[in-house]
Amino acid sequence: MSGLRAQKKADKNRRILEAATTLFRQVGYDSARIEDIAEMAGVSVGTFYNYYKNKGDMLMATVSMEVEEVLAAGDELIGRELDNVSDALSELIGKYYDHSLTYLSKEMWRTAMSLSIGQPETPFSKRYTALDHRLSKQVCDLFRSLQSRGIVRKDVDCDATGELVFNNVNMMFIEFVKDEEMDEADLKAEVERQCVPLIKLMSQV
Amino acid sequence: MSGLRAQKKADKNRRILEAATTLFRQVGYDSARIEDIAEMAGVSVGTFYNYYKNKGDMLMATVSMEVEEVLAAGDELIGRELDNVSDALSELIGKYYDHSLTYLSKEMWRTAMSLSIGQPETPFSKRYTALDHRLSKQVCDLFRSLQSRGIVRKDVDCDATGELVFNNVNMMFIEFVKDEEMDEADLKAEVERQCVPLIKLMSQV
DNA sequence: CTCAAAAAATGAACGGGTTCAATATTTTTT
DNA sequence: AAAAAATATTGAACCCGTTCATTTTTTGAG
DSSP: OOHHHHHHHHHHHHHHHHHHHHHHHHHOTTTOOHHHHHHHHTSOHHHHHHHOSSHHHHHHHHHHHHHHHHHHHHHHHHHSOOOOHHHHHHHHHHHHHHHTTSSOOHHHHHHHHHHHHHOTTSHHHHHHHHHHHHHHHHHHHHHHHHHHTTSBOTTOOHHHHHHHHHHHHHHHHHHHHHOTTOOHHHHHHHHHHHHHHHHHHHBOO | OOHHHHHHHHHHHHHHHHHHHHHHHHHOTTTOOHHHHHHHHTSOHHHHHHHOSSHHHHHHHHHHHHHHHHHHHHHHHHHSOOOOHHHHHHHHHHHHHHHTTSSOOHHHHHHHHHHHHHOTTSHHHHHHHHHHHHHHHHHHHHHHHHHHTTSBOTTOOHHHHHHHHHHHHHHHHHHHHHOTTOOHHHHHHHHHHHHHHHHHHHBOO
């Protein structure tokens, strides 16, 4: 019987993850001390560090979950037959933004982004960056899909434009999480404002 | 004689700033301990905190200096009479990037950005964000200047497009400072690749 | 010059993330 | 089933940024 160890491990892993996400949302990422998380999970501080490399790593589990779900929703959208760039993009971006606060608070997003920029060599940062790239790629894919159906001009470079749009969407999202006052409607309005001119230019005449 | 106090204060301020920037560049921001900075400046740890609110605040002096100089160079450029969007933009962005590592290392930039996102309510973040906005505004101004001289199409929204381009330039700069391998040429090539299609679209036909 | 008030300097102590040597538990071997 | 080996747990100790009560220095009034 060598299942005992694996069983306990899985159980503890789950309890730690649960305790951490609960506390992050309840008292905020910064105020949630490792000691508290460990206590709530019924393990010692040392054990916490056997399961997660550090506090930031705990976030990645949640960030990953959030972004994976968003990516899946996006793929579903690309499969559909949309008939103009503006609506298609609005809907894709809407899915990104609507989902963004499902598991994560603004503070958690800020921390994730902050870690990803501040410590680019960590696994955390590399995973975060990879997720970002997949999102960026998805915007490119949407454009390509629309282009193949004659909705986007043939001479538009879908990769360049997709990245351009995604970078913008992402930058606006950073402003969004930096500002507790800003709500989703404000965010969407800002993106709309900045991207509309570009979309007009790339639409079939 | 009440100049003694002010004199000493200015002197210590200078010594602390000098020690900090030296150490930040010499051993890196993270590895430079407050204790070391204080010792090199010939003051105590407590005194360090009388002069700067915290470690991150030390960075802002340097970041400010860097960005102010870049902004001045940019203004000079806008004054000149350039005759096509692509060259004008390349030159402006070139000025941004060429100057970027004059006083700051990549690690220092990363830290500044990381702090600015992670702790948006601090004076540090607010100052950083304000500098960013001025840079963004400058790109808009360049476009408007070109538009008034018939080089950019009349129907282009200079603010929307300027922000779009700046956001992209900024995001590429983030990638640049995140990656120690990446050099300035790589950075410029990436921006070129992403922005060229947009520039074509906005140029006068 | 003296002294009380104001300003500045100090470093020990604190807090919280992280490490690690010692201890405990589980698995494997015989 | 006992011993040895492998694996997991533990919490005290460490590091470093930051704070704050105490001490030192400067100033201006009498």
